Amino acid sequence: MYAVHSARRARSARARFPNLVSAAAAGVFAAACGGGGGGYTTAPAPPTQPASRNVVAASPSIAFTPAQITVALGDSVTWAFGSVAHTVVFESGSDTASDYAGKTSSPGAPANIASTANASAARVFTRKGSFNYRCTIHPGMLGTVDVQ
Numbered sequence: 001m002y003a004v005h006s007a008r009r010a011r012s013a014r015a016r017f018p019n020l021v022s023a024a025a026a027g028v029f030a031a032a033c034g035g036g037g038g039g040y041t042t043a044p045a046p047p048t049q050p051a052s053r054n055v056v057a058a059s060p061s062i063a064f065t066p067a068q069i070t071v072a073l074g075d076s077v078t079w080a081f082g083s084v085a086h087t088v089v090f091e092s093g094s095d096t097a098s099d100y101a102g103k104t105s106s107p108g109a110p111a112n113i114a115s116t117a118n119a120s121a122a123r124v125f126t127r128k129g130s131f132n133y134r135c136t137i138h139p140g141m142l143g144t145v146d147v148q
Contacts, residue, residue, distance in 0.1 A: 054078065055120075056143060058086040058135065064143035071125060071147055078122040079113060086141070088113035088121070091132045109133075 054077045057065045064079075071077060079088050090109035108127035115137065125131070125147040135141035 055080055058082065058084070058088075058141075060084045062135075062138045062141050064133075064135075064141060067142065068144045068146065071145060073128055073147055074124065074126065075147075076122045076124045077145055078120050079116075080120045081116045081118065083117055085115045085117040085137060086135045087115050087137055088123075088133050088143075089136050091134065 054069055054071050054075060056069060056077060056079050058079055058081045059065055060082055062084075069077060079086075089112045092107075092109070108129065109131045110123035110125060113121045113123070125145060128147050131145045131147065133143050133145070
């Protein structure tokens with residue numbers, strides 16, 4: 001009678017907790033095989049873009065700070081925008097804006113940044129040269145990225 005009662009109780013526990021029993025068995029198996037699973041059960045994390053150490057702040061005082069920044073080829077620059085919206089529009093070689101005193105940007109400037117507030121946006125520079133940019137919302141708000 002005792003053996004029948006114990007068997008019934010064991011079957012009842014397995015029926016109520018099938019995942020617990022399976023998890024316990026898997027844990028014992030993993031421990032016996034060295035644990036970590038050799039990395040076969042999880043996919044590697046996707047590569048992340050390194051955080052930019054080159055930051056230009058678009059300030060409420062209507063200025064890019066710093067106005068000129070020098071970076072290495074392949075580096076990124078992050079523009080940090082506060083509560084006032086700004087744009088970053090890279091000048092093309094054909095622009096003759098007097099604000100740039102005759103400077104023109106090299107072809108290959110990264111994509112412009114649309115009107116942005118309370119956020120940041122980064123661009124990677126893949127071509128050497130001097131890239132002039134401006135905020136189209138605030139005349140006279142200018143900057144330059146020199147890529148060496």
